[in-house]
Amino acid sequence: AVPLVVAINTSTAAQNGMLIRDRIAMEEARNLDTVMFDKTGTLTKGEQGVVGVHVADGWTEQRAFEIAAGVEGDSEHMIARAIRNAAEERGVSRVAVSNFENLRGLGVKATVDGETVHLGGPNLLEQLGIERPEELVAFADEAGSNAQTVVYLVQDESNIVAAFALADVIREESRRAIDALHEMGIEVAMLTGDSEDVAKAVAEELGIDQYFAEVLPEEKDSKVTRLQSEGKLVAMVGDGVNDAPALTRADVGIAIGSGTDVAIESGDIILVDNNPLDVVRLVRLSKASYRKMQ
Ligand code: ADP
Numbered sequence: 388a389v390p391l392v393v394a395i396n397t398s399t400a401a402q403n404g405m406l407i408r409d410r411i412a413m414e415e416a417r418n419l420d421t422v423m424f425d426k427t428g429t430l431t432k433g434e435q436g437v438v439g440v441h442v443a444d445g446w447t448e449q450r451a452f453e454i455a456a457g458v459e460g461d462s463e464h465m466i467a468r469a470i471r472n473a474a475e476e477r478g479v480s481r482v483a484v485s486n487f488e489n490l491r492g493l494g495v496k497a498t499v500d501g502e503t504v505h506l507g508g509p510n511l512l513e514q515l516g517i518e519r520p521e522e523l524v525a526f527a528d529e530a531g532s533n534a535q536t537v538v539y540l541v542q543d544e545s546n547i548v549a550a551f552a553l554a555d556v557i558r559e560e561s562r563r564a565i566d567a568l569h570e571m572g573i574e575v576a577m578l579t580g581d582s583e584d585v586a587k588a589v590a591e592e593l594g595i596d597q598y599f600a601e602v603l604p605e606e607k608d609s610k611v612t613r614l615q616s617e618g619k620l621v622a623m624v625g626d627g628v629n630d631a632p633a634l635t636r637a638d639v640g641i642a643i644g645s646g647t648d649v650a651i652e653s654g655d656i657i658l659v660d661n662n663p664l665d666v667v668r669l670v671r672l673s674k675a676s677y678r679k680m681q
Pocket residue numbers: 425426427459462464466467491492493494495506507508509510536537538578579580581582603604627629
């Protein structure tokens with residue numbers, strides 16, 4: 388039978404916008420040392436818009452959008468959605484592509500008119516061994532200092548023909564959540580597949596103690612393990628498919644309700660209202676509930 392105090396706790400939790408799938412994790416939440424947040428879709432809304440475009444000589448923005456939107460195919464990634472929306476807003480139709488491939492944590496790849504086209508971030512360029520020309524470094528630096536994400540359209544695995552800057556919005560509640568966690572003596576970390584400069588700008592804006600950038604999907608859980616090996620009790624908060632192993636690995640896995648099914652299935656606790664402040668409520672609720680039990 389479920390002890391009464393836990394039953395009360397569970398319904399209080401529901402009223403506070405959280406679903407508890409693992410009671411033990413809920414109990415552990417009162418002793419947390421570190422909360423690690425995923426950036427995109429968790430601390431930010433994950434609703435990106437294209438705010439800047441740079442094209443190589445001989446290219447037009449229209450052509451760049453036609454190809455980029457085509458290459459994104461039906462990808463559910465928010466970058467894909469942002470590129471397709473921007474193309475649509477400009478009245479640009481997408482090119483037909485074949486051999487679509489999703490390169491997890493890097494970007495996407497497809498064939499257009501018999502040529503291989505890639506679209507992705509700095510990790511992708513590194514993988515392909517491509518150096519950016521000076522004007523693109525300047526474009527990316529400017530975007531990065533404004534916490535904008537840059538993705539590159541690459542032809543033939545060698546030529547960058549366009550770059551897109553995307554802006555996301557930090558959730559209003561993120562700042563307050565981080566301040567409140569600090570007041571409780573809890574350290575705050577951030578994990579992202581996004582570039583170093585975007586991660587740095589967001590971490591500085593939010594007062595995050597420690598961040599890990601350009602983390603590949605298969606490396607995300609090892610960052611949680613690293614903190615645990617320092618003796619810390621760690622919560623992970625995330626929304627994406629890529630966050631699932633880290634959510635499982637963490638002592639307390641907290642999934643964002645609007646996140647992907649895989650993330651939700653991996654979470655011990657689900658934040659139904661997608662509100663980072665509910666992480667604070669969760670710790671408070673855990674402290675209050677389990678104090679009563681002793
Ligand atoms: P995050 O951890 O920020 O949610 P992901 O692991 O999903 O990020 O992606 C990491 C990086 O890979 C992105 O910042 C982007 O540079 C690139 N990327 C991933 N998917 C796509 C896509 N569909 N189109 C373009 N770039 C992508």
